[in-house]
Every structure is written in structure tokens, then in C-alpha cells.
Amino acid sequence: MKFNLIFGHKVPDTDSVCAAIALAYLKNKINEKSIPYVLGNVNTETKFVLDYFNVETPKLLDNVKLQVKDLNYEKTKPLMSNVSIHYAYKYMNENTLRTLPIVDEHNKLLGVITMKNIAMSLINTDESKIEALYNNIIETLNAKQIVRVDDTIVGEIIVAAFYEKTLKHNITFNEKSIVIVGDRYDVIEYAIERKVKLIIVTGNLDIPEKYINSAKKNRVNIISSPLKSYQTTKNLCFSKSVNEIMNKNDIIMFNENEYVGECKEEIENSKHSKFPVVTKYKKYLGILSRRHLINPTRKKVILVDHNESVQSVDGLMEADILEIVDHHKIGDIRTSLPINFRNMTLGSTNTIIYQLFKENNIEIDKSVAGLMISGIISDTLMFKSPTTTQKDRETVDKLAEILGIDVYEYSMQMFKAGTSLKGKSIEEVFYQDYKEFVSDEIKVGVSQVFTLSIDEIMIKKDEYIKLINNIKSEKEFLLNIMAVTDIINEGSYIFYSTLQENIVKNIFNLVEVYQGIYVPNCVSRKKQIVPGIMNVIQYM
Template sequence: MSVLIFGHRNPDSDSCISATALAYLKQLQGVDAIACRLGEINTETAFIYDHFKVEPPVLLDDVKTQVMDVTYDRFPPKSPHDCVYDVFDVMEKEHMRTMAITQDDGKLIGIVTVQDIAMAMISGDIYRLHTSADHLCHVLNAQPVHLAKDEFQGQIRVVAYYHDNEKLREVLTPEYVIIVGDRFDVIEMAIDQQVELILVTGSHQIPEELIQKAKTHGVSLISCGLDTYTTAKRVSQCNYIDEIMTRTDLKSFVETAYLDVVIEEIKTTNYSNYPIVDKDYRYLGLISRRNILGSRGKPVILVDHNEAAQSAPGIEQAEILEIYDHHKIGDVATNQPIHFRNLPVGSTSTIIYLVFKEQNRLIPPDIGGLLFSGIISDTLFLSSPTTTEIDVKALGELEDYLGLNASEFAKEMFTAGTALGDSTIDELFYRDYKLFEVAGKQLGIAQIYTLDIEAIQRLEPEIHRFLKEMNRQTGQFLTMLVVTDIYAKGSYIYYVTKSQSVINQTFDRDVSQGSFIEGVVSRKKQIVPRMMMVISQNS
């Protein structure tokens, strides 16, 4: 199963780049890793990936456990024209309780259970036969003497014990398959009546004149190596399996179905196994309660976050293998110890760069270019208060390795990334939006970076309306938009809150809509920790 590597919702450049670079490193280690993202990429991130000609991470909707994530039984199916005897033989050898029946194109058309077979032999129409000459010869240890056709359909009648020829003549009609021993007079009478098929038991030599007469009358003769009793007991097992299989009201699941939905469905039924099919209804295997009890979620690696609210929907069902992050420790829980790399640096890209160095792995220029960009982006070109000497050193080494001018590239990248274009307030807000929770209160804080603050100020009425409506719909304690002017090295604050006092205490001044807070550029280090402390103290 592929390991999914992804960052937080509403991904920024550092989140996407960390996933891409780490997925590349894992692939070098022989891991089937896929870089993913939890939302659309912003203009800055698109510029970076286009500049270094790298495919962005694939979009991931959720990591909920699906049927395809479960190790279910992939028993080969049987054809509707396989016989009961052979199907049961396989089920007995493989300890199967359910067998899937498919068409030639692999599409599921029915199932048969051990109980179905048992009930067919006990209370079913054991006198009905619909099968092929091949099945009869195989199951009855028989040889064809003369075959007028390859397939037979009729009512089974054992005539070996009839002694009244007149009464016998009444039952020898064309729709019957008769079982007889060495009573050649009965065989001749059956040929004259043109029955469907004559099964001669005991491997008796059939006179040549009777064989010729059978050919003339178009009657099939098969010589069985078993005695009459055993032949009579086994012959109904020669039937095609589709004579007894369940065709309607099949309870099957598509492989993409969520496991929690499957579990709810299974609670309402009492089957042992359920067929799994693809989107075209082609059979894939059988799933049982045993398979579900032993199931594990999708294997994932988290980068640039470790809080459930910021992660993929269904993260609580996933199997988290590793985490690489530079944020505070969140609430993501695991069932067993994992590799958790958490460093107080300015970007997760810096952490991934260090991992490459520690493992003495050569970084290709395109991946190096991404990491170079990720560090510049998340540290605001080393101006963020989250920046450390480790970030400065990593960026310097990558700058030398790539032969790029970090200052010129940063200006080009930020110019491309902060262009507002025709973006709506909704699109701007969700470029980098994160949820936080403290003392039972939910905080929704978005941050955008721009070099065109005048355009933002023209949008202030729309920003106020958007924040007010979002706060009303979510019931959040605080809904905030932080607009950071990269070159002015400060941020404009727009918000709707249930406590103005919390805002004022967070920034240690009286704040109003659109206030510019000099020196505040980091949501992670300067806004969220301070606000959480204020709320906790006031709770």
C-alpha cells in the first residue's frame, strides 16, 4: 500500500514542498511514497513548482479507511458453468464458506455458500439435471459412448429396478435422463423413446447394435465407472453451479467504499462473506468480519502540521508512521511509537533538508530548488521571528549549491505569490487558513502576504462582511484575517470576536479593524501562542 505524505489543509508552499521532497527521499529508500496536498495550491506555490519544473503533489480528499485498504481474501471466482461438485471441492480444500460466480468479463453475477449447496442436496430439486457431458464424465468417472449433444437438461430417473416394461414405457419420455445398469432391454426401450440421456452404470460393455441404434435415434450414451447407487447420489452434483447460486439481492461493496459505511451495512445482515467489486462491478475478492477486525488504516506521514483539525479528514482512522514539523505539539494521536521530528526552526523544508544531509543523500537540483523556495517562503526570506541560524545556514548552502541569488529569487517569488489578481475574498481567506482550539474555544485564523496593501484596503468592506458571516456560520470565538506586508514587516488585522479584550491583550495595544501591527509577521510564533495564553488566563 502506498504511503501518503501530506501537509496541512489550505496548503502553503512549505507544506507542499516538504511533502514532495520527503516523498522523493522515501522513494530512494524503496518506499512507495506519494506526495499529496489537502487543497488547491496558491499562486506562490504554483510559481515555485513551475519554475523548477516539478509536478505539484496530488490532491487528496481524505484518508478515511476504504475497503481497498483492507487485506481481504482474493479467492478466484468460478464460472456459472462450473459444476456443483467442483465448486464444493475447491471450497472444502480452501476452507471457504462463500464462492463468487462471475461472467467471462469478470463481472459478478452471483454467489454460492456451503449452506446453499447443502440445502440444494437435501431439499432442492435433486431430480433436475442441467449440465455438460464433460462434467458428467468427470464427476461420474465416465466415458462417452455416443454424444448427440454436449449439454443435457432434463429430469433424472433411476430405472435399474423397474421390472414392469409397460410401466417403464410410461416414464421413458424425451425429457428424462435415465440411470440404468446392464439391462440392455431397458436401454433399447429408452433409445426407442428418444430420452435425453442414458447413463449406463458399472462400466458394462454396451452391445454395438445398441450403440448404432442410439446414433440413429440421436440419443446420447455415457458409460459410468461407478455403480448405480453412487451414480444416482452424485449425478445432481454435476449440475451447473448457476442452478443453485444466489442471483438477486446480492450484498456487495465497491473497493472505494469507506469501511465505516461497510461496517454499518454488515450489522444489518448475517452473511459470512461479502463480494468486493470495482467501479465496473468486476469481482475482486471477498471480505469478512475477520478481515475488518484485523484491518489497518492508510499509512501516512504528516509534514508541517500535527493537529487533527489541520489534517486530512479521517486522520483518526489512518496509520500515522512519521511526523516532520516545526509547530507546537498538537493533538494527533497514534497507537504506537513513531518517528516524530519536531524542531523549532523557521520551516519544515529546513528539517527535510537536514534529513537529506544526515542520510548523505544527493539532492537533485529540482528538489533542492523546492527546498530553497520553501525556506524563503516560510521564513519570509529570513525575516520572520521564527527564523533560526539553522534556517540561515541551510538557505546559504542551497543558494551556493544551486547557483541562485536568494535575494533576487525571493523578490520574484513574493511578487508572483502575493498578486491578488481576480481572487475573491473567499479565495484569499482560504489560501492559508488554520483552526486552533484553546479552553474549549475555536479560533479560525487566516494569513495572506501581499505587496499591494492598497488593494486590500479597497476590499475592507467585503472583508468585514465575509468575516462576520463566517463567524456567524461557524460559531467561532474568533475569526481573523492577518494581512502581512512583507516589506513593511508588519500585519494588518481584521477580525470578528466575542471578546475585544482578548485582541487588545494579544497585541498589547488597543486594536481596531485594519490596525497595522508593526513587527508582527508570524501567526505561528507571534499571534497564536500569545492569544492562547490570554484566553487560558481569562478562562
């Protein structure tokens, strides 16, 4: 069964992670099978929340690019390497197959055979010798077992068309002889005396008990074939195992996790038309052909807390977007079909998801309520952000009733855990909540760091500025900013890429500007910082 993949933006924060988990819970309750994911490592605040409510961190999703496993390739049943050529030929005809995979007892791919392989084996085979399983000879000739001593038959084929005296004079029977004979009991008796490997009695004739007993005593295999001697001889070569004729080397196969984009050129340029699909352990899964590339089954995804491609998962355009739940400005993501798009001017995506629970009349589990209230508290900075609405406050009150917690006390624990910079490198601090934005092909980057003490940043101020400048140069940004937001005092300290003072002045309406300048009443990247940046960009 295919599952919907639900995830937030590339740099996960508490609102996006909790929204993905909560929405997946809701979707599963209404029988829309879904799995939450994250696109990066969760920050310390989010980890605190997940641990507090005993919820597992969602698995990491690298991309949603089309993979071989997303294609509707043929689940062709493979055959074991010890089956006869005759059985394989019959199976391929009955199922109109051009390529047949061959596996071992553990379903590991050993090779493939085609009708061409079978045809060439008939042309090139040495019809005077054979090595085949006893069972395969029975199956190929539609014969009956009379005496069975060996599981494998190896020897030289002799068609006993002469009388016994002539045979004794011209042909020597030995323990490697495979004798094909009709109703010549004298020849049968002679062959048993010579302890040949196998006697194939043609014409479906009855074999007297005395010969059967003698064959058992002399350890001679006997088979009764319903075919005439000529047909028996002709068909016997088909009893060889497919292992002898299959392609074993230089097989073009694809791992189920390989990306279609990387396989496509090799498939289109190959002289072959069929390709085995295997697991990373080379276990056989199916057969892929060029036509399977036409209408692939794309991954089904639901986006939360973002709707801009630069913030989303790699390969997004190769997936089918089913739904978006967000509270940010409308971005650049496009879809080929109409989708459910819930975008509301609220302080948190989790406030929207709470409404979805109510609309679907689904009871909210305590752990899910804990995640949702955490997402709202985090994104609204406990209602200090200008993005906060009355609906956010009301939702927190309702969720707090389910949980039975003191919201202020819990929020302080959460913020304390989230703002701790202990043990983190400057890169980890900068990237823990970092987003990129594009407008008219102009790119900017904005990191937001929440703290209860600016001193931890100021003592490494020069290192942060150097990092900000390096990122701007590497990514060819117009501007790169780090806003260090003081939750208690409700303002932000601004650090920016060097020589961008005039742009920063205009963004924040400042008279003067310097690294680490404090901007009061500035706590929201979404509603204050990014709109200011976009307003400046449009006049450049």
C-alpha cells in the same frame, strides 16, 4: 504493497506541499515506499513553484479513515456460474469454506452459495428432470465421454431397469429422454433408435463400436459412468450449475472504498457472517467477515509542517502515525506507540528535511532542491520573518549551489505569483492560507494573506469583514483574524471579527485598534500572531 502517505496541513502552502514531496522522494530513496498528497487545492504561489520545477501536483487526499480495502479480508477464489454443484461442494469442503462467491467471465459478482444452499437444493430438487452442461455431468460422475453432440443436456431422467419389451410397453423414449442403463445393449440400441438426448451407461462397461457409430449417426450423446445405476442417478442432480441454486438477490456486499465505520453496524446486525467485497464496478475482490473488523490494517501516515489534529486530515485517529516533521509549537496529536518526531525551531520544514537528506547521505535532485528552497523562501519571507535562523540561510545557500539560480530574483518571481489576487473571490483569498487553533476548548481562526499592494484588499474591506464575522459565528470561534502581510515593508494589516477590539489590542500590544490597522514588524503567524493569541486566551 502498502505505501506511506505523506502530507501537510489542510490549507496547503508552499512549505507544506514542497516538504511532503521532498520527504516522499527521500523515503523512496531509502526503500520506504511513500506517496506525497495534499489536503486541499494548492495556492498560486505553490502552483508557480511546481510548474517552475516541472513537478506534478500531488493527488488530493480527502481522509485516512479506515476503508474496507484496509481490512485483511479473505481473498477467497471465486467460481464461475457454470460450474457444477458437485464441483462447488468439493471445492468448499477442501478449502473449509462456508460461503463461495460466484462470478461471470469478467469477474463480476453474480451471487454467492453456501452449504445451506447446496443442502436445500438436494431436498427441493426435482430428480426426474435435469439441465446441465455435458462437461459438468462428466466431472460429477467422474465419467468418460463416448459420444458428444451437445454442450448442454436438458431432459427427463429414466432409469432403464426393465427389459426392452417392458420398456417399449410402459415407457416412451423420446428426444428429451436421459437414459441411465447398465449392460442392457438391447435397451441402448432402442434408446439410440429413439434418438434420446443422452445415454449414461453405468458400471464402466465397454460399449461396442456399432452402438457408438449408431449414436453419432443419430446424434445421441453417450457417457460411460464408473458408478452403479443407483449412485449415478443419485449423483446426477449434482451436475446442475451453481447458477440454479446461488443467492442472487439481496446480497449484502461492500465496496472496497466504503468506510468501515459506516459498514460496521450493518455487518453486526446482519444474520449473515460472510460478505463479498467488490470494486465500484462490482468486480469481486474477496470475502469479509466480522473477525476482520478486530485488527484492521490502518493507513500509515507521515505528517509534515503541522502536528495539530484540527489542521490535519480527517480520520487521522484511524491511521497509524509513523513520523512527524515540523517546526511549529507542539500540538494535540497523540499516538499509541513511539514515533519519530523531528521538531526544530527553524523557519521552514524544508530546512529540517534538508538535514534528513544529509543524515541519510542521499543526493538531492535538482527539482527536489528547487522545491525545498522555495519552501524555505516562502516560510521565512526571504529571511524577513522572525522565525528565520542561520540554518535556514545556510540551507538556502547550499540549495542555490545545486540549482545555480539567483535566489533574490527567483524569490521575487515567486512572491509576485503568490501575492496576485487577480480573479480570486474574497473567500478564496481568505482561505488560501487559513488555520484554526484550539486552546482549552477555545477556538480561533487566523488567515494570513501576503501581498505587495494593500489596495487590493482595502477596496473590498467591508466584504472581508463580513466574511470574517460570518465564519466566527458559524464555527463558534472566540476570534477570527485576517492578517494581510506586506512582504516589502515587513508588517501586517489586521482585520478581525467585530466587537473583539480589546482582545486584538492585547494580542498586538496596541493602544488603539480599528479594522485594517497596520502592525509593523509583524510578519509571522507562527511566532508572533498565534503566540499572542494563546497568551491572551490563557487569562480569559
